[in-house]
Amino acid sequence: MIRRTILIFIAATLLSTGVIHSAQAENPFIIVQSTTSTQNSGLFDDLLPKFTAKTGIDVRVVAVGTGQAIRNASNGDGDVLFVHSKPSEEKFVSDGLGVSRADVMYNDFVIVGPASDPAGVAGTKNVTEAFTKIASSKSIFASRGDDSGTHKAELRLWKSAGIDPSEASGTWYRETGSGMGATLNTGTGMGAYVMTDRATWTAFGNKGTHEIVVEGDPNMFNQYGVILVNPDAHPHVKADMAQRFIDWLLSPEGQTAIADYQLDGQQLFFPNAGSGPS
Amino acid sequence: MDSFWNVLASAVGLVFAFDPDLMEIVGLSMQVTLSAVAIACLIGFPLGAIAGAFRFPGRTLLSIVLNALMGLPPVVVGLLVYLMLSASGPLGPLGLLYTPTAMIIAQTVLVTPIVAALTKQVVEDLYQEYGEQFTSLGVGPLDRVMALLWDARYSLLTVALAGFGRAVAEVGAVIIVGGNINHVTRVMTTTIALETSKGNLELALALGVILLAIAFAVNALVMTLRASAVRAAYA
Numbered sequence: 066m067i068r069r070t071i072l073i074f075i076a077a078t079l080l081s082t083g084v085i086h087s088a089q090a091e092n093p094f095i096i097v098q099s100t101t102s103t104q105n106s107g108l109f110d111d112l113l114p115k116f117t118a119k120t121g122i123d124v125r126v127v128a129v130g131t132g133q134a135i136r137n138a139s140n141g142d143g144d145v146l147f148v149h150s151k152p153s154e155e156k157f158v159s160d161g162l163g164v165s166r167a168d169v170m171y172n173d174f175v176i177v178g179p180a181s182d183p184a185g186v187a188g189t190k191n192v193t194e195a196f197t198k199i200a201s202s203k204s205i206f207a208s209r210g211d212d213s214g215t216h217k218a219e220l221r222l223w224k225s226a227g228i229d230p231s232e233a234s235g236t237w238y239r240e241t242g243s244g245m246g247a248t249l250n251t252g253t254g255m256g257a258y259v260m261t262d263r264a265t266w267t268a269f270g271n272k273g274t275h276e277i278v279v280e281g282d283p284n285m286f287n288q289y290g291v292i293l294v295n296p297d298a299h300p301h302v303k304a305d306m307a308q309r310f311i312d313w314l315l316s317p318e319g320q321t322a323i324a325d326y327q328l329d330g331q332q333l334f335f336p337n338a339g340s341g342p343s
Numbered sequence: 344m345d346s347f348w349n350v351l352a353s354a355v356g357l358v359f360a361f362d363p364d365l366m367e368i369v370g371l372s373m374q375v376t377l378s379a380v381a382i383a384c385l386i387g388f389p390l391g392a393i394a395g396a397f398r399f400p401g402r403t404l405l406s407i408v409l410n411a412l413m414g415l416p417p418v419v420v421g422l423l424v425y426l427m428l429s430a431s432g433p434l435g436p437l438g439l440l441y442t443p444t445a446m447i448i449a450q451t452v453l454v455t456p457i458v459a460a461l462t463k464q465v466v467e468d469l470y471q472e473y474g475e476q477f478t479s480l481g482v483g484p485l486d487r488v489m490a491l492l493w494d495a496r497y498s499l500l501t502v503a504l505a506g507f508g509r510a511v512a513e514v515g516a517v518i519i520v521g522g523n524i525n526h527v528t529r530v531m532t533t534t535i536a537l538e539t540s541k542g543n544l545e546l547a548l549a550l551g552v553i554l555l556a557i558a559f560a561v562n563a564l565v566m567t568l569r570a571s572a573v574r575a576a577y578a
Binding site for chain 2: 096101104105110125126127128137140141142244245246247249250268269270271272299301
């Protein structure tokens with residue numbers, strides 16, 4: 066009885082493995098190493114089916130922080146890198162790991178905070194001023210602390226404000242070491258200020274009483290770039306299909322698709338292929 | 344408490360909507376977890392039986408290692424398997440990273456020590472009773488292992504369920520080696536992590552309730568089978 070049950074169980078398991086594998090083998094695919102903001106905002110769910118319908122190529126997205134995405138792509142675990150930290154992207158290319166980098170789209174970072182606004186920064190257009198007020202009032206600030214694109218941008222802004230928040234780490238400056246969503250969950254939970262990209266915030270479902278308090282500073286510009294992983298470094302990279310995806314993203318058709326994506330009637334990403342500020 | 348009832352309601356709603364995406368995710372979860380537990384049992388039962396029934400040099404060390412590995416952090420296992428399967432790793436040419444197979448491998452690594460360590464304990468206790476008989480009857484090593492495993496079969500079901508519990512609840516390893524790719528490697532736990540990161544806490548919790556219900560159903564099924572088998576055995 067038991068033996069038969071176990072045999073049936075093993076057979077069923079192996080069978081289901083085979084069935085699911087064959088179901089997946091329908092389309093050729095590429096792997097894109099990307100960031101959580103592009104996935105959590107719903108952009109990829111909208112964009113990728115359009116590309117697949119046109120080309121028959123499936124796009125498998127691994128959405129992690131920019132730092133981890135670049136590391137994975139450096140190991141050759143992806144055909145395309147689609148992230149938002151220009152200095153790291155340029156280093157990736159100059160290290161010979163990527164072929165070339167192209168601007169795709171941008172949005173902006175915002176600072177969200179509790180409605181009570183303990184640092185009194187609401188309505189500030191200048192992020193340096195806002196960071197100075199947050200630091201001097203020792204208001205709680207939740208940082209990604211995970212080497213992601215957003216984290217790197219945040220550190221650049223602290224630096225331009227002449228503040229070294231790492232000295233306050235564990236007191237008012239709290240590094241969650243987590244993704245954008247987890248950091249926002251923590252931030253809304255502890256009444257902290259958080260710097261986030263606008264797309265993730267707009268799509269975020271657990272805002273609590275938090276709202277955008279600082280926005281509109283040109284320094285909070287957030288550029289996304291796309292890079293073909295270098296087949297010379299990793300010969301198994303599916304360069305032809307990956308290049309088709311990149312070309313499509315940068316084409317008028319792909320750019321229009323990016324501009325058309327809206328959430329709650331709001332455009333989240335602004336295409337700027339070939340025209341982005343350098 | 345409002346949100347708690349909302350969560351329950353949306354969990355029930357999700358189940359009865361028979362959403363094809365949800366069905367696919369649940370199916371893949373079960374496929375990955377059951378495969379991993381099956382392989383872990385194939386390795387862990389004999390390994391545990393050998394450790395439990397024989398005296399050999401390094402036996403104590405093996406027991407300590409198995410017991411210690413029961414506490415393996417899933418993220419560490421995920422990283423190890425990632426480094427093995429990465430295109431730059433030793434097994435890179437197999438192209439297994441970001442596939443369900445990679446997730447099965449990671450969970451097998453997590454679950455095998457649990458199955459082996461618990462099997463060892465079960466078999467060791469049984470061997471206290473059987474040891475002298477085996478010796479007097481001149482039973483060979485292979486037959487000893489088979490006989491011990493067969494007579495311990497009801498306890499071993501519980502052992503397998505312990506492994507199942509570990510695997511089905513695990514997210515740290517499968518999200519690294521699977522990549523949480525939609526329609527390819529997205530399972531229940533990685534979906535819960537994703538929805539949590541989107542701030543959709545109620546949806547995440549509703550999915551958690553469904554996962555719990557599935558785990559409950561699997562346990563109930565196995566325990567029912569076990570009870571009827573026990574009855575049949577002593578009837």
